[in-house]
Amino acid sequence: xxxxxxxxxxxxxxxxxxxxxxxxxxxxxxxxxxxxxxxxxxxxxxxxxxxxxxxxxxxxxxxxxxxxxxxxxxxxxxxxxxxxxxxxxxxxxxxxxxxxxxxxxxxxxxxxxxxxxxxxxxxxxxxxxxxxxxxxxxxxxxxxxxxxxxxxxxxxxxxxxxxxxxxxxxxxxxxxxxxxxxxxxxxxxxxxxxxxxxxxxxxxxxxxxxxxxxxxxxxxxxxxxxxxxxxxxxxxxxxxxxxxxxxxxxxxxxxxxxxxxxxxxxxxxxxxxxxxx
Amino acid sequence: xxxxxxxxxxxxxxxxxxxxxxxxxxxxxxxxxxxxxxxxxxxxxxxxxxxxxxxxxxxxxxxxxxxxxxxxxxxxxxxxxxxxxxxxxxxxxxxxxxxxxxxxxxxxxxxxxxxxxxxxxxxxxxxxxxxxxxxxxxxxxxxxxxxxxxxxxxxxxxxxxxxxxxxxxxxxxxxxxxxxxxxxxxxxxxxxxxxxxxxxxxxxxxxxxxxxxxxxxxxxxxxxxxxxxxxxxxxxxxxxxxxxxxxxxxxxxxxxxxxxxxxxxxxxxxxxxxxxxxxxxxxxxxxxxxxxxxxxxxxxxxxxxxxxxxxxxxx
Numbered sequence: 001x002x003x004x005x006x007x008x009x010x011x012x013x014x015x016x017x018x019x020x021x022x023x024x025x026x027x028x029x030x031x032x033x034x035x036x037x038x039x040x041x042x043x044x045x046x047x048x049x050x051x052x053x054x055x056x057x058x059x060x061x062x063x064x065x066x067x068x069x070x071x072x073x074x075x076x077x078x079x080x081x082x083x084x085x086x087x088x089x090x091x092x093x094x095x096x097x098x099x100x101x102x103x104x105x106x107x108x109x110x111x112x113x114x115x116x117x118x119x120x121x122x123x124x125x126x127x128x129x130x131x132x133x134x135x136x137x138x139x140x141x142x143x144x145x146x147x148x149x150x151x152x153x154x155x156x157x158x159x160x161x162x163x164x165x166x167x168x169x170x171x172x173x174x175x176x177x178x179x180x181x182x183x184x185x186x187x188x189x190x191x192x193x194x195x196x197x198x199x200x201x202x203x204x205x206x207x208x209x210x211x212x213x214x215x216x217x218x219x220x221x222x223x224x225x226x227x228x229x230x231x232x233x234x235x236x237x238x239x240x241x242x243x244x245x246x247x248x249x250x251x252x253x254x255x256x257x258x259x260x261x262x263x264x265x266x267x268x269x270x271x272x273x274x275x276x277x
Numbered sequence: 278x279x280x281x282x283x284x285x286x287x288x289x290x291x292x293x294x295x296x297x298x299x300x301x302x303x304x305x306x307x308x309x310x311x312x313x314x315x316x317x318x319x320x321x322x323x324x325x326x327x328x329x330x331x332x333x334x335x336x337x338x339x340x341x342x343x344x345x346x347x348x349x350x351x352x353x354x355x356x357x358x359x360x361x362x363x364x365x366x367x368x369x370x371x372x373x374x375x376x377x378x379x380x381x382x383x384x385x386x387x388x389x390x391x392x393x394x395x396x397x398x399x400x401x402x403x404x405x406x407x408x409x410x411x412x413x414x415x416x417x418x419x420x421x422x423x424x425x426x427x428x429x430x431x432x433x434x435x436x437x438x439x440x441x442x443x444x445x446x447x448x449x450x451x452x453x454x455x456x457x458x459x460x461x462x463x464x465x466x467x468x469x470x471x472x473x474x475x476x477x478x479x480x481x482x483x484x485x486x487x488x489x490x491x492x493x494x495x496x497x498x499x500x501x502x503x504x505x506x507x508x509x510x511x512x513x514x515x516x517x518x519x520x521x522x523x524x525x526x527x528x529x530x531x532x533x534x535x536x537x538x539x540x541x542x543x544x545x546x547x548x549x550x551x552x553x554x555x556x557x558x559x560x561x562x563x564x565x566x567x568x569x570x571x572x573x574x575x576x577x578x579x580x581x582x583x584x585x586x587x588x589x590x591x592x
Contacts, residue, residue, distance in 0.1 A: 014392055015399060021465065022406040028432045029421040045435050087319065090312035098309065106320075113324060114519060115574045117526045119550040120567030123560050124330035125323065127339075147323040150316060208414035210529040215555055226416040230533060239423065241430055248420040252413050259412030260405075 032245035033057070040241050056242035057250070060232075063243055066250070068221055069228035075138055076213075076224055077206040080145035084153045085199040087146070089191070092157030093183075097166065107158075110151040122215055129216065136218040144212050149202040156201065156265075160194030161187075197265040204255050225251045334564040341558035354565035363541070364549060364566060370456065371546040372573075375525040377456075378463035383517050385464070386471030391505075393472070394479045407469035415466065419533025422462045423449070449535050455542045459534050463524060471516055478512035479505065518581040522574050546570055 027047070032040065034052040039045075060066060095103040125144060126135070134140030164187055172182040210226040217223045220231070229251060232244040335354055339347045358364055393400045410418065425433050426448040434445025448458040482505060490500045506513075528547040531537065537544035537552075546566065554563035 011392055011395060011397060014388070015397060015403060018389055018392075019399070019403055019406060022403070022409060022469070024432070025421050025425050025465070026409050028425055029417075032424050032430075040430050043429065044438075045430050045432060047432070087315035091316035094309050094312050102313065106317075109320065109325070115522050115571070115578060116328065117547060117550070117567050117570040117574070118528070119547055119554065119563060120331040120571060121324070121327045123334060123554050123564050123567070124327040126555075127560070128327065128330075143319070143323060147319050150320060150324075154316070204412060208412075208416075210414070210416050210532075211551075214532075215551075226414050226529070229416050229420060233420075233423075233533070241424060241427065244420060245424055248417045252417050255412040255414060256408065259408050263408055263411075 029245055029249055032241055033249045035242060037242060056246035059240075060243035060247040060250075063240070064228050064231055064247070065220055066225070066228065066247055069223055069225045070251075072138070072217075072222060073207055073225040076141050076145060077203045079138070079142040080149055080206040081199045081203040083142065083146045084149040084202045085157075085195055088150055088153040088157055088198070089195060092154050093161050093187070095154065096158045096161035106154065110154055113151045118211055122212065126215060135216055136222050138222070141213060141216050141224075144216065145202075145206045145209065148209070148212070149205055152205070153198050153202055156198045157191075157194065160191055160198075163194075164190045194265070197262045200258050200262045204258055207255055331564050332568060334561055335568045337561045339560040339564070341555075341560060343558075347561075350561070354562050355568075357562065358565050358569065364546075366541060367544045367546050367549040368569075370542070370544060371525055371570075374456065374460060374463070374527075374543075374545060375521050377460045378467065378524045379517060379521045381460075381464045382467045382471050382520055383513070386468050386516075387475055387513070389468070389472045390475035390479055391501075393476055404473075407473060409469075410466050411469045411473075413466075415527075415529035416533050418462065418466050419530050422465075423534060426458060450539050452539055452542055455535055455539055459531060459543050462530060462534060463527070466530065467520055467524070471520060474512055474516045475509055478509035482508040514581060518577060521577055525570070525574065525577075 031047055031049060033056055034054075035049040036051050036053045036055060039049060039051065091106065094100075095106055129135050129140045129144075132140070134143070168186055168190075169182050172186045173179075177185070208226065209224075213224045213227050214230075217227060220228065229244075229247055232247060233239045336349060336351060337347050338350050338353075389403075393403055413421075425431050428434055428445065428447040433448070437443060437445040446454065448454045486504045487500060490504050495503065526547055527545065528551065531543050531545050531548055535543045537548045547570075550563045550566040550570075553559045553566065
């Protein structure tokens, strides 16, 4: 289609504005993370550190138990991802292949669960976990994360199961393969990429999660990375900018890398879910 | 694309109560229980159960660390809530925030999706960069923007000074500027997701339709109204409703950016309920707040569903 020169120029101007808006806060975070203390104190901050340093990173690790926090986040996110996918895959299979009352109810739950204000769920969960002595513990947090990641995991997985032609399963049955055999040797391999994408997505959601971790984890040595990051900001909102930026930058890297890998698949899964609702 | 395959048009099966052995009527097929139970039990125990328990708590005087047993107090919490001006202030702020973030997210997202659907150079870069806000932990987004808004060492005020527009200000502490400043962050954080969803919707629109409409002499606006919008409407409705709900329920961004200040100007309902429950230990009262929030969200969802039904349910 023909587009006038003026219109093209306008389009590029808009694109440029978008790129600047997207990129500048992140570039500023990176720049701040590598600035020595005296440059941060200067009245005229610059985009590029004149004297880049790793001091902020060292100081960040000294001030807060970042390594322990990263380890806690890793355990919580891995646990949530593995368990969520293990229990969601069979259920998603049933929801995709059998149109029963239960499948419809599960689909309804997936939609409604997006609308819960967490506060209405966290108070009773807090009370229940407290009675089970699971406050301030990883198993307690992982349990919450699994349920929290389930709606979206089911959502994505149902889409992936539907994409596997049922005829393939029928053909295997005709060839004499049992139900379990068909699932393991025909369906599972075709589903594998979708399962991996779902697991990675559950991993990121748990890695980034803040509210449940804030409520359920009490002591610094148990807390996850997002909670520990907020400790860099003092009670009066005063923050040591350099170490704060350094720690925040580090906490983002895993999500960015994982997300870059699966972004396309998530868009697909999200759309499938969103349009169906 | 999944979009097409995920919405199979199936006639809705009619429920029959008579003939036994009808698979459609059954709760679940035989033998499928062991596939479903591992997910079903945690859903019931850790999601549906707590939700109902939470609603029940709203009718009690439950508090943390109290020795007397919890009592039913009927609708007393809701009556108190009715007169709690602080809560209604936060509620108003919550609605203002949700609308003020969702609308720009949608309008800018739609504009960008239309833009990125054009054969432009550098649009790969825009898509690559869109990952940053989308994948970042909300806490980090908040921290990052605190660095941008910092009155002395922040890039925003420095840019304002460089452009000779004055000295800048302390954006997050100003009574008038705090909420708009936080809203900008909300838009920044949610726009890429909206854009990408709408873009995927656009790419499912057949190009030939556009060309045919152009051949018939339809202008850009006509083409948008008659070809583009009908094609992306389901995605647009869904993403807008979800954005509204997510924004209304948001917590981490404000917690990190302003912690509700200055003077409660950015105290979103979630923040208010969190403080009530976990700082002051008022579990019952906070649960009542949660119920009121659910009611609002249900209204939004209801409007959303009505919008869908009016189109004859083909969305």
